[in-house]
Amino acid sequence: MSQNTKIVLIGTGAVGSTFAYTVLIKGLANELVLIDANEDKAMGDVLDLNHGLMLASPMKITLGGYEDCAGADIIVIAAGAAQRPGETRIDLMNRNVAIFDQIIKNVTAHNDSAILLIATNPVDILTQVALKLSGWPKNRVIGSGTLLDSSRFRYLVAEKLGVDPRSVHGMIIGEHGDTEVPAWSALSVAGVNIDELPAENPWHLNDEAKAEITEGTKRAAYHIIAKKGATYYAIALSLARICEAILKDQRSILPVSSYLEDYQGISGVCLGVPSIVGRNGVEQVVELPLTHTEGEQLRHSATTLANFLNEIGFA
Structure with a gap:
């Protein structure tokens, strides 16, 4: 790559960890940072991905905290709550809004120039939530959409x-x-x-x-x-x-x-x-x-x- 590129991934569940693997396979960035509330799971992914570096593209892959959002070009959010049995869509959304409130506050404390890419469902709703909570320009808060x-x-x-x-x-x-x-x-x-x-x-x-x-x-x-x-x-x-x-x-x-x-x-x-x-x-x-x-x-x-x-x- 002609310049240093950095992706931060927040949320290493099924979608997040598969995305991280895809970034490695495609050689999309020079640096990939994984953040998750479950640090053991995220660290396991980091180790697993690093063990494949000899067979893929050179890349720095690390476990990080929100301070590592500094300097990121893209911050991908794949974190969120899963629906509980009997839980209404509104209740689920309120829980995810609370999660996003904390995530966005932590992200914006360390970065004000990246692009936020939202993957968590319902993605259109949470893209708008992220836009409102971050206060960032609309062109830099994107959902995976359709x-x-x-x-x-x-x-x-x-x-x-x-x-x-x-x-x-x-x-x-x-x-x-x-x-x-x-x-x-x-x-x-x-x-x-x-x-x-x-x-x-x-x-x-x-x-x-x-x-x-x-x-x-x-x-x-x-x-x-x-x-x-x-x-x-x-x-x-x-x-x-x-x-x-x-x-x-x-x-x-x-x-x-x-x-x-x-x-x-x-x-x-x-x-x-x-x-x-x-x-x-x-x-x-x-x-x-x-x-x-x-x-x-x-x-x-x-x-x-x-x-x-x-x-x-x-x-």
């Missing part, structure tokens, strides 16, 4: 069409959750707009196929959790992709979550929309030419989140 959803979406479309997912170009926008919106009107393969193909075309997707793909995308996490308890591989890759775009100033267009102002008539909430991501975080949000129905669905997603933010006092 990048993972978009990857799932493209995989399912590719499976249906029999092509490589990398040749599919399309996005899920809105909430990372039940109100997410597939932007069918913007879906293309090799420059071909799939939504405009006649029924006899082998790449044509009828309403039934679209509904199946949409439902498969929305239910993906539930399906994986039912099978193995948690999702972590694909979200770790998503976080690493965002970090890569930032550290290498790639100006990649990724559907990350950030605070919107007059986007498709939406203001005052963090949602996943296509954004130019570079060294300054979200450099610019990109407006998709949505259909009327897609626009209405996106505004419904925003309203749903706004109502919840109002309930927890972060609207």
Whole structure:
């Protein structure tokens, strides 16, 4: 790497530790610091990762405290409380807000120039919580948004069409959750707009196929959790992709979550929309030419989140 780059990870659970491993494999930074309330677990990860250095890229990997946030380029937050049996969503959110309050206070005491990348769910809500608590500019507080959803979406479309997912170009926008919106009107393969193909075309997707793909995308996490308890591989890759775009100033267009102002008539909430991501975080949000129905669905997603933010006092 041409310059020193430093990532601090807060939270070394399944998502955090897998992200750390992905950073090592991809050689994304010169320095990686792991912070967790469970220091034994974090230290175990540090040792395990360091034992692979001979087989990967040179990198300084250490167990740290919040003082090590100083000088970090990106601070990834993957910490948070899991839902307890019988616990309401509001109760869970209030516990996570309390956790974030402590984390953000500790982070901002040692760093005021990094980019905050939020991975903890519900990611759009907690991105807004982090933005309000930190007081940092909106371009430097980012959630993983719908990048993972978009990857799932493209995989399912590719499976249906029999092509490589990398040749599919399309996005899920809105909430990372039940109100997410597939932007069918913007879906293309090799420059071909799939939504405009006649029924006899082998790449044509009828309403039934679209509904199946949409439902498969929305239910993906539930399906994986039912099978193995948690999702972590694909979200770790998503976080690493965002970090890569930032550290290498790639100006990649990724559907990350950030605070919107007059986007498709939406203001005052963090949602996943296509954004130019570079060294300054979200450099610019990109407006998709949505259909009327897609626009209405996106505004419904925003309203749903706004109502919840109002309930927890972060609207």
